[in-house]
Amino acid sequence: MxxxxxxxxxxxxxxxxxxxxxxxxxxxxxxxxxxxxxxxxxxxxxxxxxxxxxxxxxxxxxxxxxxxxxxxxxxxxxxxxxxxxxxxxxxxxxxxxxxxxEPAAETAPAPARGTVPAAATAVAGTVKASPAARVRAAELGLDLGTVTGSGPGGAVVLADVEPGGKRDTGAPASRLDEMRKAIAAAMTRSKQTIPHFYLSQTMDVQGALDMLAARNAGVPPSERILLGAVLLRAAALAAQKAATLNGHFTDGAFHPAEQVNPGLAVALRGGGLVAPALADVPAMTLDGTMAAMRDTVARARAGRLKSSELTRGTITVSSLGETGGEVMAGVIFPPQVALIGIGAPQLRPWVHGGEVVPRRVVTVTVAADHRVSGGRQAARFLSEFETLISQPEAL
The missing domain is CATH 2.40.50.100 (RNA polymerase II/Efflux pump adaptor protein, barrel-sandwich hybrid domain)
Incomplete structure (x- = not known):
């Protein structure tokens, strides 16, 4: 029991x-x-x-x-x-x-498994609302269409429908505000308790971009592979060769992970950030990595993640995407011991084939826990990462 x-x-x-x-x-x-x-x-x-x-x-x-x-x-x-x-x-x-x-009607029975109260069913297809908000609105006989949501993307959350709650104050507190407070508290603890060190390296990704352009030609958008999948897979494979960056620091000791489950930093619509983890990325193909990323990002933004996706991460990868800043140095998400920050591709003069030519490059920054690893291990990760993206067809 x-x-x-x-x-x-x-x-x-x-x-x-x-x-x-x-x-x-x-x-x-x-x-x-x-x-x-x-x-x-x-x-x-x-x-x-x-x-x-x-x-x-x-x-x-x-x-x-x-x-x-x-x-x-x-x-x-x-x-x-x-x-x-x-x-x-x-x-x-x-x-x-x-x-x-939370305040609740004592006589209101909990809904049976697999059932949705009638009031919630009537608006299920038209109003964005959390499951708890739908159930509570049905108990109160409240039309969700009349409620202004304070959740992500304007979704109605539990606090918006409670009698005498935030919806009656005229100034509903946004879930985004609460998320920002939670993130700030966690990252403050991280910086206060983890001795961070950083190591960066700028790398040529023109070959990977050329490979993707050829591979994606004539392919529907839903089947294309993005640079982010190449970078995520390269990070996961490189982490296998730099094991001190992949695992957890708990109970005063480092525990290396048996798999590489990279957390993927996802910016939510309307603000906020989550980092659900993909399981055992080195065992996937590049196409499989892209499919897993699409699914995870879609469910993260729809608020449909599973608890295991938020707890199984062994290292986090945060990328600025196709546009944005050139360098990003992140804060480690405990109990993990490393975060990989990847800047947006930049067009720079670069020595390639003995000539100076324009090439797209990215700067990769390792934020690591000095209790577990040092500059040599971070440098090994960066070297492996660079080798992998210079041979994208092998990914």
């Missing part, structure tokens, strides 16, 4: 609001199954189960604000006999005072 608790989805998360359950007592779950939707500053996140078993009890109601580590459900392990009701373990006492339920 085990407690399923509110997971930490990053160093910038202290609590989350349970938006809806995707399971009911008696359901059998497998490792990796989504069991709940939780609203955080980053949007609605599907929370996955990390053990197989049977759902014995749901300990939290939708709309409840839960701190990280607070009990959410009881899951009976595979093969374990069902206990008597009075034998179900209670949550740890010190966590109980931290659970702060």
């Amino acid at each position: 085990g407690l399923f608790v509110m997971p930490s989805l990053g160093a910038d998360m202290e609590s989350g609001t349970l938006a809806e359950w995707l399971v009911v007592p008696g359901d059998t779950v497998a490792r990796g199954d989504a069991v709940a939707v939780v609203e955080t500053q980053k949007g609605a996140i599907e929370i996955e189960c990390f053990e197989a078993g049977t759902v014995q009890e749901l300990k939290a109601k939708p709309g409840t604000v839960l701190p990280v580590g607070a009990p959410m459900a009881v899951i009976r392990a595979e093969g374990e006999a069902a206990p008597e009701l009075d034998a179900v373990p209670e949550p740890e006492q010190e966590l109980e005072p931290q659970i702060k339920p």
Whole structure:
């Protein structure tokens, strides 16, 4: 018998609001199954189960604000006999005072699995709203079409529909503001606790751009490969050769990762940033990397990420894309130990084939944790990265 608790989805998360359950007592779950939707500053996140078993009890109601580590459900392990009701373990006492339920009608039942209240269904196709906001609006008989959303892209969130809540103040607090506060707090802790050092190198990417131009000629936009996929894959492969940049620093020690799961920094529409991770990029093809990037970015901007995507990252890659600044030095996202910042391609005079010719170049900057690695390891990463993008056909 085990407690399923509110997971930490990053160093910038202290609590989350349970938006809806995707399971009911008696359901059998497998490792990796989504069991709940939780609203955080980053949007609605599907929370996955990390053990197989049977759902014995749901300990939290939708709309409840839960701190990280607070009990959410009881899951009976595979093969374990069902206990008597009075034998179900209670949550740890010190966590109980931290659970702060949002105001809710006591008689309003939680929606059954797979169902959406009628009021929410009527507007589901026309109004952008979080799952929790839809459920609460249905309980109140509120037309979401009359509510001004304060979430990403104007989406209606739970605070917008609560009676006496932010929607009645005339000045709704934006989820973006909360996200910015959380990011600022996490990055401040990172700079205060991690001894950062930086190493940069400018590299020729003209060959990679020429290869992509030939490959994408006559191909629909949805099937084209972007430079970002080449850079992400090169970073993942280079990290295999510089293992001290790929892993986590926890409990006072570095723990190298078995896979390279690069977090992809995604700018959200309307502002804000998330860094969901792609699993085992070195095992993918270049086409597979591009497809995974498209899917991840689309779901990040739609607020449909999974909890594992926010926690499995082993190194983060942040790129300015096709246009923007020439150099970017980032802040490490703990417990990771490195972040790779990639500036936008610049046209520069460059020595190529013994001649000075115009070439597109990028500047790659490694931000690394000096407790784990030094300049030599960062230089090795940059050398491997440069070799890989100079032979893009091998990617």
